[in-house]
Amino acid sequence: MPDGTQKKPSRIQKRNRRKILDAALDVFSQNGYRGATLDQIAAEAGLSKPNILYYFQGKEDIHVTLLSQLMETWLDPLVELDPDGDPQTEILDYVQRKLDMARDLPRESRLFAGEILQGAPRMAPNLETALKPLFDEKCAVISSWIDAGKIAPLDPQHLIFSIWAATQHYADFAAQVSVLVGADTDSHHRASVHLSTMFGKMLRP
Amino acid sequence: MPDGTQKKPSRIQKRNRRKILDAALDVFSQNGYRGATLDQIAAEAGLSKPNILYYFQGKEDIHVTLLSQLMETWLDPLVELDPDGDPQTEILDYVQRKLDMARDLPRESRLFAGEILQGAPRMAPNLETALKPLFDEKCAVISSWIDAGKIAPLDPQHLIFSIWAATQHYADFAAQVSVLVGADTDSHHRASVHLSTMFGKMLRP
DNA sequence: ATTATCTATAGATCTATAGATAATGC
């Protein structure tokens, strides 16, 4: 059994753990933590239920592993915000990267949204250790741009919240968006133009 | 039993149904649909579990009743957007009402967020019949303001999405916000100033 | 020898109902 003093993980170990985590991403993001069952994850992964529990200690272990493994991907767009780049361009590119992520990784967006919505019971430590330092760092960068008169004086913390909210909305509330925009041929493009216009105008000093 | 051909609901009927719905709002918004149990709802309402099922046909009935009863409250701020008012003021006041609602009714916000996040399985009909017509109507109002040159040319649909997203974020992602802003003495006020600045600037023709 | 997988099932949790009893309104 893979526990305690880890040996090197075999090829099968890696492949099956990956299959399970990918299946779990599907199931958790669609049904929430409590709504997801090991049966669904097992079926989606093409493995038996006890075999799932051979690779993970239990349902919670799968969920926690998933959240912490995806955290890096999730924060990557913000990591790339470059203090030495052109402020306007940097922020608008960040908005664009987040919007692209909402389109390309909606499961991940919904997984995090569901976890936070319920008070982040299994992610709170990660928020403190991984997200907060990065957030503070980038807020400082934005502050310095404001102080230098490069962008309009906005509250950096709340500016970032607005960017997160406006972009992730398209993944998290997709069910509502699709009812309201109808059969739009290129909703993503219209959203992209809208957000560029909106944040672009807002940032001008 | 209260079913089929309804008699007039007694005082006790009304009071207990209200107690149950209020308890259910607590429990559903905190744990999601599947995460909520009749036991929790019963305990929170101060009634026995079978008594809950005397007033409602089942768990789903409670959830659906809750969603449709709250829909009106939820849409009210948008209903109030006045076509004959000053465009700038109307939209900024709408933003403010939505932000106040995120503060005052976070349970309702999270209930809807959770439902939509999981594809609106029990609310899709309501979205079509109640939300969509109102949304279309108010988009037309905003379009007319743009055509009259009263506000900047923005995509009305996506403008409304951005308003919803930015305001509801403070209720739906409160767990994350509170980690990131720390012990802010008046986070609501800072959010309010930020959103006024942001949308105000964006709307100027 | 160790790793991986399966069948069968224990044990917990949850929704819902049966059936009896108490409270209320004519």
Add this chain to the structure above:
DNA sequence: ATTATCTATAGATCTATAGATAATGC
């Protein structure tokens, strides 16, 4: 007579484990 409430429990669903067997790596 009708409405409201309770205890007890059936029946379904779910997580997790026991115990046996098959596959793989020295």
